[in-house]
Amino acid sequence: MxxxxxxxxxxxxxxxxxxxxxxxxxxxxxxxxxxxxxxxxxxxxxxxxxxxxxxxxxxxxxxxxxxxxxxxxxxxxxxxxxxARPAASSVRDVCRARLVLEGAGVRGWRDADPVDRRRVREALARYTDAVAAGDSFRALNEHHLAFHVSLVALTGSPRLVAAAEALMTELKLALAQVDRIRRNTHDQAESHTALVELLEADDVEGAGAFLCDHLEDAAVQVIGALGLG
Amino acid sequence: MxxxxxxxxxxxxxxxxxxxxxxxxxxxxxxxxxxxxxxxxxxxxxxxxxxxxxxxxxxxxxxxxxxxxxxxxxxxxxxxxxxARPAASSVRDVCRARLVLEGAGVRGWRDADPVDRRRVREALARYTDAVAAGDSFRALNEHHLAFHVSLVALTGSPRLVAAAEALMTELKLALAQVDRIRRNTHDQAESHTALVELLEADDVEGAGAFLCDHLEDAAVQVIGALGLG
DNA sequence: CTTGTCTGATTGTCCGACAATCTGCGGCGG
DNA sequence: CCGCCGCAGATTGTCGGACAATCAGACAAG
Structure with a gap:
């Protein structure tokens, strides 16, 4: 054509x-x-x-x-x-790196562009809606990771967002191997709502700690699901 | 072959x-x-x-x-x-992203692997030595940026280091265009020594603030040297 | 059982080709 | 005189084939 x-x-x-x-x-x-x-x-x-x-x-x-x-x-x-075959070490590293990037976004909540803050709320809404609608794991993962990227976007830095997306891509590779095994994405959705509520209350400190736990947990879960102890 | x-x-x-x-x-x-x-x-x-x-x-x-x-x-x-032609916005973004990555390294100074801390001191030494020896701009830039990467390495995350190196590559591109114009790399060397001294004194907070100013200044200087207002 | 060799499969690199597309130039009409 | 059109050259995107270097597994020899 x-x-x-x-x-x-x-x-x-x-x-x-x-x-x-x-x-x-x-x-x-x-x-x-x-x-x-x-x-x-x-x-x-x-x-x-x-x-x-x-x-x-x-x-x-x-x-x-x-x-x-x-x-x-x-x-x-x-x-x-x-x-690529995801190793336990790389999953841990991805989550540690994510903590740095997303943590920077969360710490910048107050000073962030209102548009970016709104995008976080929208990403959360899309995620929880998808969970409520019982979408496929693929779709849920997509929305879940998009929410986390939206946190990085709070920094206002395109390059950090790009770096975060690269990390998410690697994570999706790992998740693609254990998709059908895990379904507790539900609890995670509530967890994310709680995170945003902390932010809305300007409790940046608390949100940061929350995020830290969340990512730590995510790494453990993924590594466990991969059977890489 | x-x-x-x-x-x-x-x-x-x-x-x-x-x-x-x-x-x-x-x-x-x-x-x-x-x-x-x-x-x-x-x-x-x-x-x-x-x-x-x-x-x-x-x-x-x-x-x-x-x-x-x-x-x-x-x-x-x-x-x-x-x-690629470096724009003012991209230089600013690179420096903002660097602040996040290097800031994470600096904040993690206490908990960092002693080997990584030693590497920071060594990188600083190489840089100051090169300055004292009157090396070429190219060599000075290389040592200078390597020092900053060593700060990111304090996080212990290979992926963050890789991201930092990508940022430095972009910065080198910009610096390649204004090499001969700038000579105040000297002051920067002393500035870096001060930064490490703050770290050695476990004044992580102060080091972070110092780094923030340093990077802010770097962005302004590079943009100015590029004539991009 | 170990070691060396052979053979097939696969990659790394090169070459030439062609259509699609971009760019600059000159002509044509207004 | 100015602007639009189209043409010719240059350049990219993609293709197909070719060959040496290298790797993996089978196979024979010790």
């Missing part, structure tokens, strides 16, 4: 046509990983993927590079790319 | 044993950017670089992808990759 020479009218296709073949391939690979279609540690063969996705090996290779950069896969020289 | 056909390279090729051609190409591009051989905004043409580096276009393309991922360059669809 994309011809029609005589047309000079600007079409709406400009917005989503922004997708290149590499982007689509990378997105498909991400989906396959999060959907659990490929297990952790599975090697991603270039030729096989090229055939399966109907694109050239060069394109697959570039898409794999994106996955590796996102931390969803690892590349070993001359041994190719395989789906 | 792979073959390297006749090349028009203007400089000696670096052989690091277990490094791929892509890595070497990316490293060469980084060097060219930091060395100021290419100005900000300069388009990086794939065929020209392939010829200049003596590698294939595929390899150049992959190396450019690395540069883009590092934030040293930007890619616009169908318009290619060009050296």
């Amino acid at each position: 994309g011809r029609m020479p005589g047309q000079t009218t600007a079409f709406a296709t400009l917005h989503l046509d922004h997708s290149s073949t590499v982007d689509r391939a990378a997105e498909e690979l991400r989906r396959a990983v999060f959907e659990g279609e490929v297990e952790s540690g599975t090697p991603l063969r270039e030729v096989a993927l090229a055939a399966s996705l109907g694109v050239s090996r060069s394109t697959v290779r570039e898409a794999l590079g994106v996955l590796v950069a996102e931390g969803l896969a690892t590349r070993e020289p001359h041994r190719g790319v395989s789906v | 792979g073959r390297m056909p006749g090349q028009t390279t203007a400089f000696a090729t670096l052989h690091l044993d277990h490094s791929s051609t892509v890595d070497r190409a990316a490293e060469e591009l980084r060097r060219a950017v930091f060395e100021g051989e290419v100005e900000s905004g300069t388009p990086l043409r794939e065929v020209a670089l392939a010829a200049s580096l003596g590698v294939s276009r595929s390899t150049v393309r992959e190396a450019l992808g690395v540069l883009v991922a590092e934030g040293l360059a930007t890619r616009e669809p169908h318009r290619g990759v060009s050296v």
Whole structure:
């Protein structure tokens, strides 16, 4: 598509046509990983993927590079790319890093842009609504992590938000492996409401401590669910 | 290793044993950017670089992808990759993000691994020594930023350190453009010594405030030197 | 059971090709 | 004279094939 020479009218296709073949391939690979279609540690063969996705090996290779950069896969020289396998240490590190980033957001609650504060409330609402509506674990995780990212956004720093999103991506990889095992996302929803209530009461200190416990707990839960003691 | 056909390279090729051609190409591009051989905004043409580096276009393309991922360059669809141009807003954001990361390290001074504390002292020593020895700007910047990264390492989180290094890379890009203009790196060295002394005295609060001022000042100075008001 | 070698599979890199797209220039009409 | 149109060159995005280097497993030898 994309011809029609005589047309000079600007079409709406400009917005989503922004997708290149590499982007689509990378997105498909991400989906396959999060959907659990490929297990952790599975090697991603270039030729096989090229055939399966109907694109050239060069394109697959570039898409794999994106996955590796996102931390969803690892590349070993001359041994190719395989789906990253979450280690207990990396889960702990992700949560420690999250504590720093989200803690910074929480501490900045008072001075934060009102718009960002509103976004936190909205993210919480979407999360609790999704829980009440009994959405899929995938959707719940998505809303849950989006809420935590919205906390980082309180800092007003795009780069910290980007860093937080990278951490969440890594976490989603880990969660993709234990999705069906755990369902206590419910309690977490209430826990998050409590966190925001502390913030609304300007109890930044308390909210910080709450967050610290919450993340500590999250790390333990995930590691336990992964069976990595 | 792979073959390297006749090349028009203007400089000696670096052989690091277990490094791929892509890595070497990316490293060469980084060097060219930091060395100021290419100005900000300069388009990086794939065929020209392939010829200049003596590698294939595929390899150049992959190396450019690395540069883009590092934030040293930007890619616009169908318009290619060009050296990123630092904006005032991005410099401010980098410094705000640094404050969060380095602040977390400073606050964790007491609980930090003694090895990491020692590394901070060593990084400071290397920096001040380099200043005393009258090293080049490039070397001073390198030591200076390494010191700040060592503060982040106090958190013990590899991911936060990686994030900090990414921020420093972006900052180096900005500094590469105003290198010769600034000379007050000296005062900064003393300032850093004072910071560590506060830490040694367990005055974490004071050190944090000190760091906050330091980073605020750094942002202003860099933006001013860039002439971006 | 250990060790060395062979063979097939896979990656890293190169080359050439082509359509789609961008950019700058010159012509045409107003 | 100015602005719009389209053309030609340059550049990217993607493809397909090729080959050496390297890795993994089987297999034979000690």
